[in-house]
Amino acid sequence: MPNGDSERTEVLRGTLDLMVLRTLVSLGPSHGYAIAARLEQVSDGALLLNMGTLYPGLMRLEQRGLVRAEWGTTEKNRRARFYAITDAGRRHLAAEKRDLDRMLSIIDALFEEPA
Amino acid sequence: MTVLRECWHRLTGAFRRNPADHDLERELRFHLEEAEEELRAKGNSPSP
Numbered sequence: 001m002p003n004g005d006s007e008r009t010e011v012l013r014g015t016l017d018l019m020v021l022r023t024l025v026s027l028g029p030s031h032g033y034a035i036a037a038r039l040e041q042v043s044d045g046a047l048l049l050n051m052g053t054l055y056p057g058l059m060r061l062e063q064r065g066l067v068r069a070e071w072g073t074t075e076k077n078r079r080a081r082f083y084a085i086t087d088a089g090r091r092h093l094a095a096e097k098r099d100l101d102r103m104l105s106i107i108d109a110l111f112e113e114p115a
Numbered sequence: 116m117t118v119l120r121e122c123w124h125r126l127t128g129a130f131r132r133n134p135a136d137h138d139l140e141r142e143l144r145f146h147l148e149e150a151e152e153e154l155r156a157k158g159n160s161p162s163p
Contacts, residue, residue, distance in 0.1 A: 033146045055126075055143065080142070081138070
């Protein structure tokens with residue numbers, strides 16, 4: 001894979017990680033379907049995560065210790081795997097948010113310059 | 116809805132490498148069932 005594609009993939013993965021972690025902070029422990037539904041709702045339909053993107057992403061977060069997962073029972077009495085953000089995940093989220101804010105402020109400053 | 120099931124079969128086939136992937140299969144099945152239920156609730160038929 002060319003370096004450009006690899007870097008772009010990593011940027012996209014990092015953005016997805018940020019959104020999933022933030023969603024878990026908002027919702028508390030949630031299964032994958034609820035996470036995807038929440039992101040779709042918040043983005044007003046702009047963000048549609050398919051299973052092939054969501055579940056590998058959740059697996060990566062779990063392997064990195066940023067979320068933990070355990071089987072539980074939904075309110076409809078179904079077995080589902082619930083993900084919860086860990087302390088390391090919260091620290092990572094805060095750091096990523098700071099980086100993102102910094103980048104956005106730089107972009108804002110660039111666009112404020114006269115053309 | 117068969118599109119979703121087809122995606123599920125492809126995904127589980129890709130992940131089905133050892134018994135531990137049984138958990139993932141269960142998880143994906145749950146996701147599909149939730150999606151089907153939501154579509155039914157919206158009045159969409161799960162069958163083609």
